[in-house]
Amino acid sequence: MKPSKEPLLTALDIATRTSELADTISTDYTGRELLLLPVLKGGLIFAADLMRLIKVPLTLDFIRARSYQGTRSQGGVEFLVHPTEPIEGRHLLIVEDIVDTGRTTAAILDLLQAEKPATISLCTLLDKPASRQANVEPNYAGFQIADHFVVGYGLDYNERYRELPAIHILEEE
């Protein structure tokens, strides 16, 4: 498998849309302070670009979660990295690379909600609404894409291709 020669989204497409999202977020959070929580590893690059364009004060921390198959059929999610910042009373903005089935994100939102934040919102660069299985609706979404497997700009295939500046569809060799 390898990334398509032509990108699905160019670095310029991503930068332009990221700037629009940052403007909307800055307007929505005027007068408030954000706790930005990128979901590792995929959300790192998007969050690094987004945070430099947001115009309200913010604090940065990280989440890393892993899905596991529990004894019940639906499995669950556990934190591998939990924010060290206090969550209670804060305005959380979760930053994801992609919401696909939405299961991981739904579980992360549930776990954080239990820690009593003031508000919690979800910003994702990519949204694949056709594959949704959990009840998750991003508050901010960069691009809706069809059900392709994509790599680049933080997104990996077996840990490769995160460093590509654009987003490519993964194709057969």
Ligand code: IMP
């Ligand atoms: P979920 O299905 O929404 O729970 O997605 C969980 C995780 O799967 C995402 O945060 C990504 O890390 C990964 N993922 C889903 N779709 C893609 C893709 O097209 N490319 C790379 N990673 C993906």
